[in-house]
Amino acid sequence: MVVHAYAKKQNLQPMPRSDKDYTLDRPGEGPGGLHPQGLWATPGTARAFADLARVFRNYQETHNSALVACGQIAWPVALLSFNDIALPEGGILDLNGDWVPGHQTHNKGEGGDLNRFGAGAGMSSAKGTECDGSKYNLQNWYAHLLLDLGSPPAGHWDCTDLQMTNSTPNAWNSAARCAAGEFPTYTPSGAAWFPHRLHLHIED
């Protein structure tokens, strides 16, 4: 039998609900939800998330200034959208109410999920035109910019905590591949909605 023990995490704080740079979009948040409060983080992670959201927005606005200057139409500014972070005192943020631990940093408030700009069921074909005439799918461009900004030293994207723990170097879910930069978007247990979100570790 495997026993997971998670100590109470002190000093977590809720992500401020009102912010011009990000939104909090977590299904189940509020009375009646499986975990009514899942948007708590350590002060360092909360600050890093807010900084990331601000930088993400500022880069888009800077890019839009360049687009307008070269005669193109500015692209819609996408805000970061946070999903699961941690419970008020940390501990198991079990996705399905089954007491199975989620990602390690969910349990400590040191990382969280970012919604992927409507990917999956909300996939959009909206495009934006660059100054050189290239047309980009905006959802894809937002995702690549976010992946870039969330990479070290800002944080690192989830791998091992999403069952990317196979010790066989060439296995599709191996930690070695994870460390090499492969981006995991599938887990064999079938967490289908994970790929719609991106989990970013900040402090572990």
Add this chain to the structure above:
Amino acid sequence: MGEGRTWLFVTILVLSSLAWCEGRSFALHGSQLNVTMLRTDADPRLLIAPGQTFAVSIGFSNLRGDADAHGSVLKVSIPTGFTLKGANPAAVKIIPGRDGEDLVWSLGTIPAGALPKVFDLDLQASADLKKNQEITIPAVASTTDREADHRDERSFVTFLVGSAGADLVIRSTLLGAPFTASEPTEFTAEVTNLGLTDAVDTQLKLLLPAKTQFKSSSPSPNDATGNSVVWKLGTIPPAQSRSVTIRVTLEVLRTTALDYRAKLKLKFTFDASSSNPQINTADSHLEITRQVELAEQNLNVWLNVEGADQPGELPVGREVTYEMTYGNFGGVSASQVSLSLKLPGGLDLVSAEPPAARSATDDKSGGITFSWDVGDLGIGQSGIIRSRVHVVSVPPDGSLVGARISSAAKDTAGNAAFSLRYAERK
């Protein structure tokens, strides 16, 4: 405007914006090409069925570089087993090889700080792929420069070949929903298709236990007969879900004796099905048993002290933090909830987070009671109030600090709670 000048203009703006990244400066020197990859069709999992079409997006940037990257090239290798159906922008060169083909884009100079360029590929898996086969698409960026950081120059996505077919999974919030006799219980049932093929004519069937009654749902059911309720959810594509919000009442239990209600266990059964075959039916059946809860709030508060070297001691002349953790763990919301912290003489409040709304001094004891109004406290909601306290003095018989939580509901069980913390002088 030429492409090179456009990138330069963006670069100047971006570099001026790097000051935003205080404390997270990109301290490396030189160019730093970065490659990111994502599956970007409607199913974002790295799981593929033989014959399936899919899309992969590659991002290519010099966002963290502080020097231009000259002679930049992006190479993406499409392995045997996958066929390129289209690329945007089109590759400059396609080089056939023994194990597939390489797509090459010559990108010239990528300015320092350049935001991602995006390369979207439409692909198709071969019909003869074997289950559990792994197929990797690598992407490599190169430059003629000596780069500062080579860590992100390459990326790859590995697809796992699965079986074609639907795979329905049911999840429900019923387990965590308030379940009392006085109010309708509202919960959701979500049917997700984890398979690689559409689930056609999907149907959700809920069997209600005796002594409960279906009230309503969104969307409305297609059939509700006796204790059976059925929803036709149509086609669910791979990795997508359909959700139904359901309300049931336990009204018939109102006349039942209180202790009997509390012990009564009711089993709800959910089944999902489709007209086409499922590759796994293990999770398309769900049973949840609930025990009827008494409809009352259950407020509680815990008082803890931090900053002392030893538990149970207060260090004179130093600051400690009293932490009140509170919550409503009952089956109904609590309104007009207030908390109070009573500090005896000798303990001075320095600050509190959040600040106290008011205070009252007890002339007789010299103690001060600080109060907070937290408003409504929903089911399962909790919070923490931290108070920094300066220990001026501690009487010989110790110091007793009390915390109290209460709501507007008078004379009902669970509407108030206390917590005390005793400490001796150090």
